[in-house]
Amino acid sequence: ELDVSETTSPTEGIGARVLRKEDARHLRGRGQFVGDLFMAGLQEVAFLRSPVAHARIVSRTRPAGHDHAIFFLDDLKGVLPIVTRSSIPGYKVSDYPVLAREKVRFVGEPVAMCVSKNRAAAEDLTELVEVDYDELPAIVSCNGGRKADAVQLHDSWGDNLFLETSFDSGIGAIAATAPVVVDLDVSCARQTMHPLEGKGVLAFWDHRAGQLVVHTSTQVPHLIRAGLAECLGLPQAVIRVIAPDVGGGFGYKCLLQPEEIAVAWLATTYKTPFRWTEDRREHLVAGANARQHHYKIKAYADTRGKLLGLDAEVSVDTGAYSVWPFTACLEAAQAGGNLPGPYHLTAYRAKVFSVATNKPPFAPYRGVARPGVCFAMEQTIDAIAKAVGREAWEVRAENLVAASAMPYTNITNKHYDSGDYPGALLEAKEMIGLDAFRAGARRDALGRYLGVGFASYTEQSAHGTKVFAAWGLPLVPGFDQAFVKLTPDGALEVRSGIHTIGQGLETTLAQIAGEVTGVPYKDIRVTLGDTATTPFSTGAYASRGIVMTGGAVARAAEVVALRIKAIAAHLLQVGPNAVAFKNGRIHAGEASVSYEDIGRAWYIRPDQLPDDVDRGGLEATEGYKPQVDGGVFSYASHAVRVAVDPETGLVEILDYVIVEDCGKMVNPMIVEGQTYGGAAQGVGTALFEESPYDDSGQPLASTLLDYILPGPVELPKFRIAHRETLSPYSKFGIKGVGEGGAIAPPAAIINAINDALAPLNATLRDAPMSPTRILKAIAAAKTT
């Protein structure tokens, strides 16, 4: 039986593969999610959602006697719409109402809120509501949305563009003089995000504290408090947000959702507890979406395949509203800023559009823009290789930023701090066995075509305040605080407002605190995600947790460690520099004291301590941000070998290798888990997942029979190799890793499929690479 208190790793600090503290409860089914909470008088909430994509609401009616059970927007007195501002010039703000009143803008948009003793009864109430819709044409694509005569989603806008912007370092003469030019149109499909646990919120009024208490499945409790305060018109001090166990977030749980505000309003108004839990169908139809990017690329190269310039147009199908706090610009602006990726590029131009469509809003999803960016850029590299007749890995290696060039500031002003990008690629090439593969047959005994593909990327992590400000996000600061305390009985408490959403911060923050203070891992308790008991953190997203919160924990722990040492020195009658942490005690040579001795001395007998012992106590709150505001950059190269069946269009992944570098690893086992899980989601993006819409804006994948998630049968055993290049800018040289695994699989897999299908002259450009798309590409090649 797994029991983390039995972890006996000789080292438990940074670099140790200690078992996760979280798993003791999760493996026994004893986690506490929003759905596990119960309170006396709890009522459940269901939402009536729009059945049409775009319409004016002519009338809404409820049967008499249901005023306190069925609610429309007008009933929600004092509630403001979600308005997400941005300082990016030209960005258009959308008013995202908590319940639709004049207009609905996507299928699934909440129109009425119904409350009853249980969910089924609340759902029954939704059937009593009558709404008359006057339907409008739906905008279901970027092209549709950009047409001059397109119907507008937001009446005052004048068009359907959240944002139109450009990056331009000048392409200059290269367009006319470059010997090699490749053109590509690349698209990836719209996706939903599917954390195991859907969104959930339970709110009640705490009469003793005089506070609205909101238990919500979120990655960003402190931000949600700010957002709720804004939309409910309450001071932040009157709101307590608690994130209980969160069964996966992946970006989806970074948002302030209308349902969250509506349920909080009920609790504030009626002073009794209410809960809404998202069901799978709501997630599929009404939950925020991700990934739908379209690229038109022209790349210029010399005859060896050396990149000379890149010219791109990127459109993102961003859905109906701008989400709080990340806006509808994030994805498109990031796509434009990240397209050059890990490559040395001296001429770059990109036009970027974020188009409003009659679909659910767009949220960040593991990798944020970069899976799309990598998909486009890595196909471009392969296309150049094909044009100049070289192996794709060779062209890649020549264009990657060299280790000797580090630190390197790229063409979109990203400062790559450290690493050996070509080194990781070459290692991946060896691991996948490219040379042996090229020497072997192109088809297997089943007649399937075989191919190998590569993809490389950088993963910006731990963005600072200035980066978010430059993305126009005034509400999103890039720093964290943490609190560390030695208790009277010699245990260590660590608290921060970030949250553990599956990625393991309860474990790794404890490892850092233990590394600094010498307190044994089993005696460290990490408390996260409750605005009343934790100092500020922006939250768990952008692979920032371990760098930012980890840095803050280290700094607070350093303060406490100094005070522990001062007391120990006094107890052991030596100078403060003569004591050291060893084997769970504080030593001066052979003599030692325990952490409990320290706790007792400080809390119980402070009168016996000399005056020069720091009176700050055995606790400290400290803040942290890395030395650079632009974040620290992890990177990786993926390589994959596939078999493609030309009769069925099915792809089998035969081998998959990942060579990754996230600086100093706090827990290599968790880094592997993160990489594995991310890559699994990447395989979903590559081969299976797609949320299509018909011309009227109806979602065509509203069950998990239509929306295919990869399971164990579809996933390869990813083979992972680590490199550990320390960042010069972060505490311990750590870089983030939470998103990386998800970035490269679509790119590596499409390159492998195109390599396999080369003898047939078939080329794919769009994800997912479903059997249908593969058979179409083969058929198209036959007819040309």
Ligand code: MCN
């Ligand atoms: N880690 C480490 N050594 C490093 C880097 C990271 O040991 N050099 C560990 C960290 O200690 C942490 C984990 O890896 O336990 C991820 O750390 P980090 O990269 O800092 O990411 P965050 O803590 O900020 O987590 C958010 C990140 C994001 S943005 C998404 S999306 C995502 C992800 O984490 N969502 C996840 N991984 C997820 N994993 C699970 N199981 N569930 C999610 O919802």
Ligand code: SMO
């Ligand atoms: S998509 Mo991760 O929450 O940045």
